[in-house]
Amino acid sequence: MKGWGVHLSKRAYNFNAGPAALPLPVLERAQSEFVDFRNSGMSIMEMSHRGAIYESVHNEAQERLLGLLGNPAGYKVLFLQGGATTQFAMVPMNFLKEGQVGSYVMTGSWADKAYKEAKLLGGAHVAASSEEQKFRAIPDLNAIVPAENAAYLHITSNETIEGTQYFKFPDSGKLPLIADMSSDILSHDLDINQFGLIYAGAQKNLGPSGVTVVIAKEELLAESPSHIPTIMRYSTHYKNNSLYNTPPSFSVYMVNEVLKWVEEQGGLAGVEAKNREKAGLLYQTIDGSGGFYRGVAEEASRSIMNVTFRMESEELEKKFIKGAEAEGFVGLKGHRSVGGLRASIYNAVPYESCKALADYMTHFQKTQA
Template identity: 45%
Template sequence: MDRAWNFSAGPAALPEAVLRQAQADLLDWNGSGASVMELSHRGKRFMELAAATEERLRRLMGIPANYRVLFLQGGATQHFAQIPMNLAPRDGSADYIVTGVFSRKAVSEAAHHVNANVAATSEADDFRSLPPRDTWRLDPSASYVHYTPNETIRGLEFHDVPDVGDVPLVADMSSNILGAPLDVSRFGLIYAGAQKNIGPSGLVVMIVRDDLLERAPQPIAKILRYAEQAKNDSMLNTPNTWGWYLAGLTFEWIEGQGGLAVMGERNARKSATVYAAIDGSDGFYRNDVQRSARSRMNVSFVLHDTALDAVFLQESEAAGFIGLKGHKAIGGMRASLYNAVSEPAVDELVKFMRDFAARHG
């Protein structure tokens, strides 16, 4: 069966090598006579896999020794609520930078557990730009500052790490983690849903500084407390063993590709190729995001005539492309260029876009 050119925003493409290894292991993983999904998470084989997976991620990202790596469940949305429970007293405050739908959702969920202050937002611009730094109203006594480095729906990205002083910086990196090198020491907590650059949905990878685990500001169930998960090596309850295993294969694949420096260079080339096709289309395609904030992971674009949207999607699917329909909140198209999306796939997309414009322009 031919594989599609997959530009889905999430769940998204996985490296073909990872899928083939998982396929080969499905009935007999690691000589166990069973799949990884059928074995105890407390057995020797899985415990070794868990330790190796964490160590590989630490190497890839250069995670300092004073940070814990957690493999959790619930998706990033659950942690919109769980983070303030763990990091802030109920009568305390936290600052939020709102640059899209997901950071806005983070504020909404956090507001049940902390005074969630919108310290900056670009909502008035319909999230087409980043709020200028001189407009940020940060509280030096806030428990943390939360932001979303890459917003998948509009395709808006911070290309640097904001300086927020001594307040811990918390980042929802669901859509750009592992996409380029990163100085983890700039953050208090990083979390990411796995379904874009890590593995299948249902797993959340969290990197949290030790001192933040010592906070116990709100009375919450043990299962929700990050310190308890860290104490139990992310196995306070039965974890997502399948997701953990696939994450490990993905980390191994990234290492084999040359690591995050290579991923960053490749992702920059891929996004530049698609943006060049949009900008060079004489108005047939258009991207409305501030150029300095354009995402390397999610390239959104509209056609000059919305009547052509359905035709574009129909013809692109017939040509072997999937996942190009834009989010319902803004319409149009979106090409997600995560690590597993190859440069040949991007070249094929651009070739199709140019051919479509020539035929329908």
């Protein structure tokens, strides 16, 4: 490391898009409990998921997550597996009835993947799209029109590849509003009562890979179609408290520890303030570069989780990345489908890492002038 700001324990400046940075205090707590959890003589990875110790962690994590969201009445947390990608299929499998479609707002690569799964499983409709803007913006909320035979309205709250994010959400009326929040869950204050169901892979803001969180109104989870596989029914997991089959126990334990850390940051309001400060620093560096760096997303839609930017040539971008890697920065390449540069600054990425990156960006620009 060559001095780009304060750097503790020689840890990398981690801007990976996922799996992503975890809070250092969480990793240290997990390390201290790894071999002997709660004086059991076992790691939590070794014990039965039917035992009292694991079940207490499991239930605590569910309660803590709902607590951070204001303890909304009538909602249930599920811990599932298969990532958000499996949810792309589970949503239409569970909610599409004959003659119905799922309405999807097309905002980029991940929204498109969800839409295509629904299309395979019965029917999908595009309620609005920003494709003409090359997915550089979130569509006008007033332009989102679900199909008359829609079973639900689906959005992707944050597009990691293009770097756009919703900060207000469409009014879906009586239709359940369903959101893939894999990359921005718990990143800012949220009224969950707007949603019928949200889902998120844990590996960006909630914990390590391996567990997927679903938070939904209980009425949507209680009864699932009997013709779909048992393991794919929300009702199966709802009725069995997510213990129908062996859960990813260590990942659930880590989610609980991350949720404790979020509480220590002042809850969602505290985390949001820090995230906006980090994002503001990087966008200020981009906007103040005189065009040397160019933000990808339109200003009103800029994500506070994934800061995407370009330079005048791919050659210069490669030079930037090579220099950054030599200084201990990790994960700054844009997604392979679009190229460019991307700093993923999820909750656990400290301000010091963003300050170090901003300083490096300024230094790099000066060396190329």
